[in-house]
Amino acid sequence: MSPTTDLPPDHDPSSPDGAAGRRPWTLLSNHGHVLVCLARDPHMRVRDIAATVGITERACYRIVGDLERAGMLRRERVGRNNRYVVDLAASLRHPAWRGVRAADLLAIG
Numbered sequence: 001m002s003p004t005t006d007l008p009p010d011h012d013p014s015s016p017d018g019a020a021g022r023r024p025w026t027l028l029s030n031h032g033h034v035l036v037c038l039a040r041d042p043h044m045r046v047r048d049i050a051a052t053v054g055i056t057e058r059a060c061y062r063i064v065g066d067l068e069r070a071g072m073l074r075r076e077r078v079g080r081n082n083r084y085v086v087d088l089a090a091s092l093r094h095p096a097w098r099g100v101r102a103a104d105l106l107a108i109g
Contacts, residue, residue, distance in 0.1 A: 030055055032105070034063045038073060038084040039106045045081075072102060 028036070033053040037044055050060040064084070067073045074088045076083045088103035097105075 022092075030059070031063050031066060034060060035067060035072060035074075035086060035102065035104065038064075039086045039102075042084045043081065044084075 011091070025038065026033070030053055034049055034099065037049045037052055037056070046057055046060045046064065046091065049064075050057045055063075068075060070090070071087060073084050073086045076085060086102060086106070088106070090102045091098075092100045092102065092105065
């Protein structure tokens, strides 16, 4: 297992879940998965995040932008690379999660 993902090396998020031929559901949205990846490894490359989450790089860039605009994280340049800082005090957006901070969600994992 990789320290940044905690997923087995043969994990394939795009594989069907048996006879139904559907993708297996996950508790978090892709936005949540990207946020967790960046909280665990602030230097993780978008290419690696996308592979871990099971989305395209383009979708990952869009999600990172969404999270930045929502104030959930900020991007810092470190040489030629990016470092992402998750705002642990940021509130989650969904009404069912009203009053729950990013730190609360990330503390679970």
